[in-house]
Amino acid sequence: MILLKSPTEFELMRHPGKIVGGAHRKVREAVRPGITTQELDQLVEDFIREQGGEPAFKGYRGFPASVCASVNEEVVHGIPGPRALQEGDIVGVDIGVKAGGFYSDAAQTIAVGAVSPEARALLDVTRGALLAGIEQAHVGNRMGDISHAVQKYVESRGFSVVRTLVGHGIGRSMHEDPQVPNFGKPKKGPELKVGMALAIEPMVNIGGHEVEVLDDAWTVVTADGSLSAHFEHTVAILENGPEILTNGAVPE
Numbered sequence: 663m664i665l666l667k668s669p670t671e672f673e674l675m676r677h678p679g680k681i682v683g684g685a686h687r688k689v690r691e692a693v694r695p696g697i698t699t700q701e702l703d704q705l706v707e708d709f710i711r712e713q714g715g716e717p718a719f720k721g722y723r724g725f726p727a728s729v730c731a732s733v734n735e736e737v738v739h740g741i742p743g744p745r746a747l748q749e750g751d752i753v754g755v756d757i758g759v760k761a762g763g764f765y766s767d768a769a770q771t772i773a774v775g776a777v778s779p780e781a782r783a784l785l786d787v788t789r790g791a792l793l794a795g796i797e798q799a800h801v802g803n804r805m806g807d808i809s810h811a812v813q814k815y816v817e818s819r820g821f822s823v824v825r826t827l828v829g830h831g832i833g834r835s836m837h838e839d840p841q842v843p844n845f846g847k848p849k850k851g852p853e854l855k856v857g858m859a860l861a862i863e864p865m866v867n868i869g870g871h872e873v874e875v876l877d878d879a880w881t882v883v884t885a886d887g888s889l890s891a892h893f894e895h896t897v898a899i900l901e902n903g904p905e906i907l908t909n910g911a912v913p914e
């Protein structure tokens with residue numbers, strides 16, 4: 663069941679969205695060779711709590727941290743730890759916040775120092791695919807228009823979209839209906855309506871789209887070991903078009 667949000671509820675959702683955006687800005691400033699993913703996690707948790715929010719991922723189905731930190735061939739759901747980032751790595755950081763009874767969720771993938779041209783292209787394409795998807799998030803379209811825009815953007819540039827993980831509705835729960843796949847056909851799927859809040863989140867691989875889960879039961883990696891990137895915004899569908907609720911989470 664898709665839960666539509668009232669203007670008052672969207673007003674409440676702007677608060678956790680703002681915290682998520684601010685936390686991502688902090689992370690971008692902090693990422694450098696030598697920093698550990700655990701240090702990034704601590705910085706984000708402190709910021710979220712200072713701002714009056716709660717880290718939504720911590721304890722979610724037993725997840726032990728406030729951020730997911732996914733390095734290189736890790737797609738999503740990486741667990742922060744003592745791993746120090748190295749020049750040339752890319753690190754995907756996913757942050758969820760609950761505040762005032764509502765959730766917000768966003769992700770970005772960051773270059774650690776100078777990265778290869780191929781890694782740079784992957785980051786640009788994945789971010790571009792997110793923006794292409796958001797452009798379609800308006801009344802009169804269907805979910806398939808978002809999905810298709812993301813898929814077309816990515817595949818026309820020679821990369822692949824992950825199929826087994828999808829975006830989602832969001833509100834009083836972190837994951838609500840409907841699913842927001844990163845592949846699909848235009849004019850198919852649920853109609854987009856005023857009041858929908860969607861977490862749109864392309865996950866893009868340089869190689870094939872297949873993924874596997876590591877023995878830690880969380881970390882998703884590419885099956886072929888190729889690099890992967892992830893960008894995500896929480897978006898409100900309003901009469902006049904989409905409003906990004908997590909501004910700042912993705913570099914302008």
Ligand code: MG
Pocket residue numbers: 767768829830861863894
């Ligand atoms: Mg999400």
